[in-house]
Each structure stands twice: as C-alpha cells, then as structure tokens.
Amino acid sequence: MLYVVYLFAGNIFLNSPLAPRLVNRQPETLEAHWARAETWWPGQVRLERLRVQGHARKLLWSVEAGQARGRLLLWALFRRELRFGRVQITDVDIHVQPASSDHKPPPWRPDAWWLTFEGIETTSLRKLQWGELVMEGNAAGVVGFTHQLRGGTTQIFPSVLTASQAALRYRSQPWLRALSFKLQFAFDRYSYDDPPGWHKLERARIHLVADGATPIINLGVNSGANVSGPSAAPHDGHVAVDLLLDHGVLAAGGHASWNGPVETASAGGSPQYLGGQATISVTDDKTDGHFSASPAVTGTGANIANHMLIDARLDSRRLLPLPSSKAALALLSVNAEGHWQFESLAWLQPLTAVKPWLRWNGAGEVDAALRLAHGQLMPGSRLTIPRLAFTARILGNIFTGSASADGLVEADPRGAHSSMNLMVKHFVVAPDIPAGEPYLQGQALQVAMRSSADLLNFRDTAVTRLHFAHAEVPDLRAYNRYLPGKSLFFISGHGSMASDLTVDGKGDVSDGRMQLHSDGARLAIGPSRLNGNIDLDTRLTMAKRAGHAFDVHDFNLSMNGVRVEGSNDPPWWTTATLERGTLDWDRPMQLNGTATMRMKDVSVLLTLFADRGAFPKWVAHLIDAGEAQVRANVQARKGEFVLDHLVATNQRALVMARLRIADGKPAGDIYARWGILDVGVAMANGERQFHLLHAARWYEAQPDLLTTTEVVAH
Known part of the structure; x- marks a missing residue:
C-alpha cells in the first residue's frame, strides 16, 4: 500500500509546478526545468527534455539532455550530502561561457551541504562548448565529482571522455576533424582561490591520447586578400598526441606529432604551399620540440620561398608551477632559422621595448637565425627585415617612416651583446595627438639599438640611439x-x-x-x-x-x-x-x-x-x-x-x-x-x-x- 502511495504521490509531485519551484529557489545560482518526470522507486528518477543552468563565480553554464536517469542515495542525506549514484544522460549539449560578473557564494561554513555525483555517464555527447571553442560529434564519457556548497572545496574523481569522428573549431575556424581521442583526468581537492585559475592543473592528472586531421595552416596570408593560386588545401594534415601531465610534470615517453600543409604568402602576395612538420617528445630529463616548414623546391635571390626550422629544448619535464622567468629561460635552448613573409610585424614590438614606444608595423619579410643557449643569445643570431613601417613615440612626438632593419649578436671581451640598426629613408615627425600635423621631415633617420645578450634582461637593458641631420622644418x-x-x-x-x-x-x-x-x-x-x-x-x-x-x-x-x-x-x-x-x-x-x-x-x-x-x-x-x-x-x-x-x-x-x-x-x-x-x-x-x-x-x-x-x- 505504501508503495502505491509513493508511486501516486511521487509522480504527481515531479510533474507538478511544486518540484521545479522547490529546485529553483535560487535561480540566479541554479535553475532546472524538464518536460516529463517519473519515479518507480524511492530515490530513482527519470526526466525527459531536461535543461539545467547556473552561474558559478565567473562562469555561466548549461546542460541540455534528451533524457536523464539516476538514483539519489537517501542515506547520505543524514550526513548533509546530496549524493547521486550513477546518472545516465542522453543527447547531451554542454555550454560554458564567461560571465560579466562574479557570482560569489554565501560565506563558507563547516556544516555546508555536499553535492556528489559518483558518475555522470553519457554515450551521446553531441556538443561541448567552452567560450568560443566548440567540439561536436560522437562523444561519450563518465565524470564524477564532489563539491561542498557555499564556496567549499571540489574534487573530480577519475573521469574519462572519448570521441570518434568529432570536430573541433574555434569560432568559425576549423581546427580538427575526424578527431578520435581519449581524455582521462582527475583533480585533487581544490577551491576557487586555492590554487587560482589554471594553476588548478597543478593538482590534476590528465592523460590525452588523440588522433585527427588538421586543415591547412595559414601563416602569413591575409584571409581577406584576393590572391591568385589554388583556393583549396592540397591535402589535410594529421596530428597525433599521447601526453600525460601528472601534477604539473610531463611523463617520460610522451609525444606529439603533426604534419601537413602550410599556406604562406610571398612578398608579392601570391600564395605558397609548404610542407610542415612538428614534434614534441618527452624523455627522462628534458622536453624536445621541433618545427619545420619548407617548400618542395627552394628559390634563390628575390624569389626565396618561405621556410622555417626550429629546434627547442627545455631541460625539464615540469611545466607547473611556473618557474620564474629567469629560471625558465635558464632551462631553454633554441636553434632556429628561416625566411618568412609576415602579414604583420607587430609581434616584434614586445621583444624590443618594455613600453610600446617603438613599433614595427605593416607586413614584411623576415630573414633570421636564433641561437639561444640556456636563455642567452649567442653569436650567430641575426635578423634582417628589408622593409617595415617604422613608428616611434618620443617626447610627445611620433616619428613615422619606411625602414629596413639589420640585427645580430656578437661576442666581445665582456660577453656577447646584441645590436639592431634601422635605416629610415624618409621620415616625418608630428605631435603625438589626434590629427597632429607633421612639422618636421627628413632623410636618413638612423636608429641604433644595443642590448644585453641575456634574453631576460634584453628589453630592460636596451639602449637606442636616434640620429638625423638636416631635417626640414617648413x-x-x-x-x-x-x-x-x-x-x-x-x-x-x-x-x-x-x-x-x-x-x-x-x-x-x-x-x-x-x-x-x-x-x-x-x-x-x-x-x-x-x-x-x-x-x-x-x-x-x-x-x-x-x-x-x-x-x-x-x-x-x-x-x-x-x-x-x-x-x-x-x-x-x-x-x-x-x-x-x-x-x-x-x-x-x-x-x-x-x-x-x-x-x-x-x-x-x-x-x-x-x-x-x-x-x-x-x-x-x-x-x-x-x-x-x-x-x-x-x-x-x-x-x-x-x-x-x-x-x-x-x-x-x-x-x-x-x-x-x-x-x-x-x-x-x-x-x-x-x-x-x-x-x-x-x-x-x-x-x-x-x-x-x-x-x-x-x-x-x-x-x-x-x-x-x-x-x-x-
């Protein structure tokens, strides 16, 4: 008789407005809605067309499922815990977006309730979106966690997410397709502030095994430009990953590789297709990286094709916690060289000055070699830029002109030093105010920069000399x-x-x-x-x-x-x-x-x-x-x-x-x-x-x- 009463009362309650009203007492924190619900045993519930959404600190999240079925462990209520056994959901879409405000929980107290899911399982994860990064396809997984309410700690149990024939994109730009992966992860207890942000990875064990196809990689071609040449990639690329990050340390034996086409542009704007390769390998005492992009046929003279070769070594497997900049650079060695047409040279600016008084603008060719040993620039490093748009802000004035640049690292009795010389053929000077009219114009502005070969102190020790003569003041x-x-x-x-x-x-x-x-x-x-x-x-x-x-x-x-x-x-x-x-x-x-x-x-x-x-x-x-x-x-x-x-x-x-x-x-x-x-x-x-x-x-x-x-x- 009691069972009949439960069936009658429980199902009426779940399908009446009373149940959502009870659950949604704080809709700014958590809100749930469903189209139909049923229960056949105390603690067991099945919901159809479920939508759950919430605001957790600086994140807005939502989960939509065609069906959800699970069991509430009633005995855990006696210890102030909402504990669910295995929960099965189907046809799942998950969205996480940054919030415009920080929704802080009430002050923590020791007797705050716990929320625990031993395992949320699905075999039909259709979409997972985090910000503007979107994964779509056939995915399955099991995730379990426990969290103390009122801003308490969180622990993620050993969980797994797998996919086959999935696709990954950022905004409208495809990143990966035909993607198969297995992601295993677990997190030790953490709170919102301890450790903060992505430093929580220091308490995680994450193992990723993935394989997929990559589209052509565009390095230097203006997507809005109308250039001649083939409009489709010659073929897809391929990426394979097997990396384990265990509490901030990469496990020995981990590796990742990529090969595929790279589209670049010549100085004249015509497209060039290169063969690209990249590898990461983790050994007992170091992490090695390699990247290369080269054409099938190498040009000469004015027709030099884009090419790049980078070999890097980090004398450590530990990525987190982040070491100081000085300690990180002391572990890093790089050997690189190449010739490349860049759509913008603005990325060079942070390398040369603490504040953006000197800017490298516009498109340009860069011919360079980098020799870096344990954070120290070594002789043999060089940089040549035949043409660049030069801008310098000095004493409330702005210098602009078309320039060429040559730099190198040389040895001297006190150690290596770096130098960079720019020649601005024609320049004008105007007040650094909106619509400032030029009041000075001249030829042959010489800009000579000298700095330490210590990459950490390169910007702080940079000293630049600007010299010009016979400039006209109209x-x-x-x-x-x-x-x-x-x-x-x-x-x-x-x-x-x-x-x-x-x-x-x-x-x-x-x-x-x-x-x-x-x-x-x-x-x-x-x-x-x-x-x-x-x-x-x-x-x-x-x-x-x-x-x-x-x-x-x-x-x-x-x-x-x-x-x-x-x-x-x-x-x-x-x-x-x-x-x-x-x-x-x-x-x-x-x-x-x-x-x-x-x-x-x-x-x-x-x-x-x-x-x-x-x-x-x-x-x-x-x-x-x-x-x-x-x-x-x-x-x-x-x-x-x-x-x-x-x-x-x-x-x-x-x-x-x-x-x-x-x-x-x-x-x-x-x-x-x-x-x-x-x-x-x-x-x-x-x-x-x-x-x-x-x-x-x-x-x-x-x-x-x-x-x-x-x-x-x-």
Whole structure:
C-alpha cells in the first residue's frame, strides 16, 4: 500500500509546478526545468527534455539532455550530502561561457551541504562548448565529482571522455576533424582561490591520447586578400598526441606529432604551399620540440620561398608551477632559422621595448637565425627585415617612416651583446595627438639599438640611439606649442633641425643633443617683433624628477642679423649660454636657468621697455658704448617669459633689468647708467614711469621676480 502511495504521490509531485519551484529557489545560482518526470522507486528518477543552468563565480553554464536517469542515495542525506549514484544522460549539449560578473557564494561554513555525483555517464555527447571553442560529434564519457556548497572545496574523481569522428573549431575556424581521442583526468581537492585559475592543473592528472586531421595552416596570408593560386588545401594534415601531465610534470615517453600543409604568402602576395612538420617528445630529463616548414623546391635571390626550422629544448619535464622567468629561460635552448613573409610585424614590438614606444608595423619579410643557449643569445643570431613601417613615440612626438632593419649578436671581451640598426629613408615627425600635423621631415633617420645578450634582461637593458641631420622644418610656428604663448612665439619662418637622442627601453630620453637653424625667422617677445637668423644647440640629460624632466648642458643660442620692426638700428647680434638649466619637455615646455650672453649692444634690451625716443638723449651714447656682457636668470613657462637680475656691463655703461611678459603683456623695471648719468623706468599695464632722480636707489628697492628656488629648479 505504501508503495502505491509513493508511486501516486511521487509522480504527481515531479510533474507538478511544486518540484521545479522547490529546485529553483535560487535561480540566479541554479535553475532546472524538464518536460516529463517519473519515479518507480524511492530515490530513482527519470526526466525527459531536461535543461539545467547556473552561474558559478565567473562562469555561466548549461546542460541540455534528451533524457536523464539516476538514483539519489537517501542515506547520505543524514550526513548533509546530496549524493547521486550513477546518472545516465542522453543527447547531451554542454555550454560554458564567461560571465560579466562574479557570482560569489554565501560565506563558507563547516556544516555546508555536499553535492556528489559518483558518475555522470553519457554515450551521446553531441556538443561541448567552452567560450568560443566548440567540439561536436560522437562523444561519450563518465565524470564524477564532489563539491561542498557555499564556496567549499571540489574534487573530480577519475573521469574519462572519448570521441570518434568529432570536430573541433574555434569560432568559425576549423581546427580538427575526424578527431578520435581519449581524455582521462582527475583533480585533487581544490577551491576557487586555492590554487587560482589554471594553476588548478597543478593538482590534476590528465592523460590525452588523440588522433585527427588538421586543415591547412595559414601563416602569413591575409584571409581577406584576393590572391591568385589554388583556393583549396592540397591535402589535410594529421596530428597525433599521447601526453600525460601528472601534477604539473610531463611523463617520460610522451609525444606529439603533426604534419601537413602550410599556406604562406610571398612578398608579392601570391600564395605558397609548404610542407610542415612538428614534434614534441618527452624523455627522462628534458622536453624536445621541433618545427619545420619548407617548400618542395627552394628559390634563390628575390624569389626565396618561405621556410622555417626550429629546434627547442627545455631541460625539464615540469611545466607547473611556473618557474620564474629567469629560471625558465635558464632551462631553454633554441636553434632556429628561416625566411618568412609576415602579414604583420607587430609581434616584434614586445621583444624590443618594455613600453610600446617603438613599433614595427605593416607586413614584411623576415630573414633570421636564433641561437639561444640556456636563455642567452649567442653569436650567430641575426635578423634582417628589408622593409617595415617604422613608428616611434618620443617626447610627445611620433616619428613615422619606411625602414629596413639589420640585427645580430656578437661576442666581445665582456660577453656577447646584441645590436639592431634601422635605416629610415624618409621620415616625418608630428605631435603625438589626434590629427597632429607633421612639422618636421627628413632623410636618413638612423636608429641604433644595443642590448644585453641575456634574453631576460634584453628589453630592460636596451639602449637606442636616434640620429638625423638636416631635417626640414617648413614652419617654425609648429614649435609654438612648446613656447610660453603670447609672451614668446614664432610669427613665421622655416629652418632645419638635427638631433641625436639616446632612449632607454621604456621610451624615455636619457640624454641627447638638438640643433635648430633658421634664416629669416620672425619672433615675438611680448609686443616687440624681431627678424633675424637663429642657431640653437643644446644637450640634455634626464633629471631625477617626474615627467620629461632634463638637466640642460651647453645650451647655446645665437642670433644675428636681427632687426627690431619699427626701428632703424643696424642689424644686431647676441650669443647666449644657459648655465644650471632645467627643462621640462611636457607641453607647454618650462625652462629655468642662469644665462650668460654677449651682445653687440644693449639696444634691444632698451627696446623691450620703451621706444628709443622716450629715453633721455644721452642713452644713444649708452648704445654706442658697444659690446656688452650680460647675465640674467631666465624662466619660460606657460604664458610667461621672465628675465630677472639681468646685468649688462661694459667699460662705460651699466644696464640692470627685471622683465616679466605674461600673456604677451610686459611688466618690469630697468635701470641704465652711462658715466654719471642714469635713469630708471617702471613698466606696468602698458604705461611707463621714468625715474630721473635717485634712479639707482629706486631700482634697488624693487622686488625680485624669481625666487632662488625657481632659479635653481622648478
């Protein structure tokens, strides 16, 4: 009688809304639905058209099955465990996708329930999808596990998955077909965070035996290009694998092999078909790898066909836990050489710089040989790239051009070193801002890189020198973004520039030299307009300050043939040297220091304060006194140009001044003396006040414009 009651009540319950409602109390974590259910014995259930889905931390998963049949072991409920014996499912589709959020379980506690499946068995796994990796075909398997709820530990029992005539693809790209495999795996207990992520493989034993057909491998052919030649692969490739990973260690005797066609492109874009081979073999103390791709007939000269040969050895069978980079490279030796047309050379960039200041763009041919012994680059390593698109970001500017590159590793008394030389035939420089217009163009930019032969420290020890000369500056106004706005700027002019810069692996300029020459430049200093020839020569050394900060050495500026617009004075000249200078390159540029100058006379200094006619007539004798020696504290920064403590002297005259030009408006004080005659002028808000009595006393009472700190450093 009890059995009849169970049959009646159990089947009504399973097919009523009450059962799904009981199971789906937390649908954000687990949700199950079925079309029909039946039970013929306590604990035994059969479900049809079952769908189960859930959200486990950062993964969304779902399982669909045509039928599921299993047994709940009721006795395990007394120890807070939902334990199922063998569960059989048919017509199975499994999907696992990354989630946009982390669904964390409630806080763990020791008495949390356990969920255990002794074995979930199917002989009709139709589809298994993990992200965008999809396996379809005839598969079967048995998987068992136990998991403590509320974020407890998980253990995967010895499980197996087999398939025959399956297919593996990533997105729409086929990887394997006619695939047969046997995958055996088990995991010791682990939690979500211990060990994290794929480090859980350190607690696994995984044995894969597989055999399948591979499509043609495309290395270097633009899939969107319309190239001539055969459109189908000559034949399929073949892959065979027998590898055992036991708690992070490859078992001796493991091996994998592949052979098949490789499609590449010549420099002209026409397809080439090569024969490819790859092997991995695991012995008692090392893991060997080999890859080769070569044509049936080898070309010569300009028709050299793509080919590649790589032999690698890892002096260990342990893959996990990952050793440090230094330890891993010390175990690695590689002997490789080849000639290849790459659709993109961008993969070379991370090899040459810590930060992406130097880029290798576009398609290009690479002819190279690599000799690596225990992480050390050895003589015989070389690299030749006949054509590449060159890009370098330096000091807020971007250099671009078409280049060729040659590199090699050479021995020297202190050990091997690597060098790379690039020649950029034609280059342009533009501000590194959106839609920045080129302001400099030239020929023969030389880029010379030198680094350690230690592959681990290759990028950190890389030092690159960029050198060019006689580059054209079509419009000097392009440099106004570095100058203090309306206070000091170019009105017009053109010129030429030369630079020699040393750049470290982070793209920072450690030192350099810059030279600028212009004939007939028009320059504004506040309201004054000057025409003349300019020569600038400066050396920079990186300072220990944040940003693009430099100490300035040998800053030399010369101006000749200078005329002040509106003045009838003969051409004027000056030379200036900056001492104890500091420069912040970031736009707008800031310059501090003490300048020493030689001037033809003091006429231009006086012009900055007032027209000649406003001064007493004896000032003409001051100008006629001739060449003057000048010293001043200088500051140029955003919107402002300052000359402070300016003293100009010769045997007969003295001029002292303080001048601040802010947003193009000058203000300051000047004192001039010739013999026993002197005068002071105060300038502010466009007005001038002359001091004819006690001028020296008045001037000495005026405040400084720059503090001592501003003079020495900003």
